[in-house]
Amino acid sequence: MKHLLPEIPVTEIEDLRDILRFHEYRYYVLDSPILADFEYDQFYKALEKLEANNPGLITADSPTQRVASTLTASFPTVAHLVPMLSLENSYNADDLLDWDRRVREGSKEKSVEYSVEPKFDGASISLIYEDDLLVRAATRGDGVQGDDITINIRQIRSVPLSAKFSAYGIQQIEIRGEVLLTKKNFKRFNDKLAEQNLPPLANPRNAASGSLRIKDPAEVRRRNLEAFLYHISYHIDNGEPNSTLLTHSGSLKMLWDLGFRSPEHEKRVFNGIQDVIEYCREFEAGRDDLPYEIDGMVVKVNEVSLQEKLGMTTHHPRWAIAFKFKARQATSRLRAVEFQVGRTGAITPVAKIDPVHIGGVTVGSISLFNEEVIKEKGLRLGDMVLVERAGDVIPYIVKSLPELRNGDEQPIKFPQRCPQCQSQLFKEEGEAVWRCINIDCPAQVVERIIHFVSKDAMDIRNFGEANVRKFYEMGFLTDIPSIYSLPLDRLRGMEGFGEKSITNLTSAIENSKQQPLYRLIFALGIRYVGETTAKTLAQSIDHLMDLSKLSTEELQNMEDVGVKVAASIYQFFRNPSNLQMLGELEKLGLNLQSGKKQSFTGGALAGQTFLFTGTLNRLKRSDAEAMVEEQGGKLLSGVSSKLNYLVVGDDAGSKLEKAKKISQIHIISEEEFLKLIGKD
Ligand code: IVH
Secondary structure, eight states: OTTOOSSOOHHHHHHHHHHHHHHHIIIIISSOOOSOHHHHHHHHHHHHHHHHHOGGGOOTTSGGGSOOOOOOTTSOEEEOSSOOOOOEEEOSHHHHHHHHHHHHHHHTOSSOEEEEEEEEOSEEEEEEEETTEEEEEEEOTTSSEEEBOHHHHTTOTTSOSBOOGGGGTEEEEEEEEEEEOOHHHHHHHHHHHHHTTOOOOSOHHHHHHHHHTOSOHHHHHHTOOEEEEEEEEEEEESSSOOGGGGBHHHHHHHHHHTTOOOTTTTOEEEESHHHHHHHHHHHHHTGGGSSSOEEEEEEEESBHHHHHHHOBOSSSBTTEEEEEOOOSEEEEEEEEEEEEEOTTOBEEEEEEEEEEEETTEEEEEEEOOSHHHHHHHTOEETOEEEEEOOTTSOOEEEEEOGGGOOSOOEEOOOOSBOTTTOOBEEEOTTOOOEEEOOTTOHHHHHHHHHHHHSTTTTOOTTTHHHHHHHHHHTTSOSSSGGGGGOOHHHHTTSTTOOHHHHHHHHHHHHHHTTSOHHHHHHHTTOTTOOHHHHHHHHHHOSBGGGGGGOOHHHHHTSTTOOHHHHHHHHHHTTOHHHHHHHHHHHHTTOOOBOOOOOOOTTSTTTTOEEEEESBOSSSOHHHHHHHHHHTTOEEOSSOSTTOOEEEEOBTOOHHHHHHHTSTTOEEEEHHHHHHHTTOO
């Protein structure tokens, strides 16, 4: 900003505002930031400084005068009782020392007590409880008003629908917090996307804020969101004001005691800033061990009366500050793009960059998922790129840095033919993925075998990717059944194949024949059939070949099986070479039986079929199902005319609607079910 005219920097101020608005839009509205927080803050601070020096140029619509907007048209807009502010950021000890000095000056205290807790990397929410009941939940929106997402928040199991605030003399209360996905759930979510060849979401924060805006509450529920509640912004008391709320740490404790997930156990209270700094560093060192992502710590003045004395700016409270951890980002040069062929023929571009260290690992290869991603990011060979790796999440390219180009950069050409078998590539309408549809493409065959032997599939230990490739090249492996006729004698003497490893490999191959059916179904690599779907399928049949007899409608009646999945399974069983392969596997001695527990035929529920839908309150779903089987009943996986009882829990969806149309199905509540089995 050196070139600014000190007198009237009108254009610079407007340019900065436009830059900030654009990035706020990317971050808050599109959930797709292309700028690191640190860089955003630099722009923000530059604007703040210019405006401070030129107060006459401040306009009501400047990004410094309001917090960024996330309003969407899909949910009713509601006003927050108190504006939802953001936080000031700090990046090092000096920033915190400086803030502590400002706090002490502002509060006229010699030493101030601070409460320190994690800064959760999710989407902010605001909850209102009245007379102990959750009456409203909203997103942050533009800070003044947000989207009413009560229906979605009710799906988050850690948010109590009622809480005894009255015991603290509170009639109405507004609470702030953060919705997030644990790293494990985030991975599960991305695995599901990968099964459908969709690019994964970049980080749990994007997944959380996207989830809050889904219009289907059942889908929100499936995402297993978490909510941490960390701030009380407003309360109306109906009795004696409660002393618990005089400190921030007291508020966290009250929330915890009332059944909320508040950072009660993660927080620490310190006198003076030095210990705060140390605690922040300690926490940063252990961030990878946490089950969820945090991007820093939040330091808050503990006494509420001091908070009130310090007040706030239009952007953030003066009594709190975020201590941001080092970003897990680095820049590197994009040297090449390789095109890999997956087991379903999907062509995945993989960026090869100069290896860089990010958060303790070296990154040299990064998936670019599909052609659209390359286009969207405007990547060119030779570009400098910004790479991020958040926690356990796979690294990804945030953006290229075109300002560093020297003109030698080259466009990335997506191949038109399969890099392995040279067949023409195809792209289905509405899909972003190019595919090689030659079922005998060597790359696909190898990838299918690698998947078949992998840990979550048939778990043939000692096999591994490298051996599959080697055996394929040597002609020992040609397809999946050939695993079971591997010429083990010819391996003898090969490097790395001593007597012991051959014995181990032989028994691993042999043992895999007895793997449960769901593993075999998953191992077949049917498109869109992940582990969960494989389990559902296995539970619904007696023998693998039963699947070949089901229509797409019957398949769709199963839990979790949608139109796409059903069509894919149906197609798999229409392909004669697949049927031949299954026949060969059975001859080779593989287990194609489901081994389902045989129902005890003489029980009270003998001959009756059951299906559960929605959330049960008194029983766990798996326990209820076990009770049915214990009493001789049979479980079905979908609503059909074969169903006798549909047991309906809370928030039941399409299954209930469907069952209502079939007159012979008895639709019963959980209580009625308990009565039926004599357990009420
Ligand atoms: S306190 C007036 N505490 O970080 C109270 N915020 O970057 C302001 N955040 O908008 C919020 N963890 O969404 C607070 N422990 C925590 C937090 C936290 C995450 C979010 C919050 C805020 C954003 C600012």
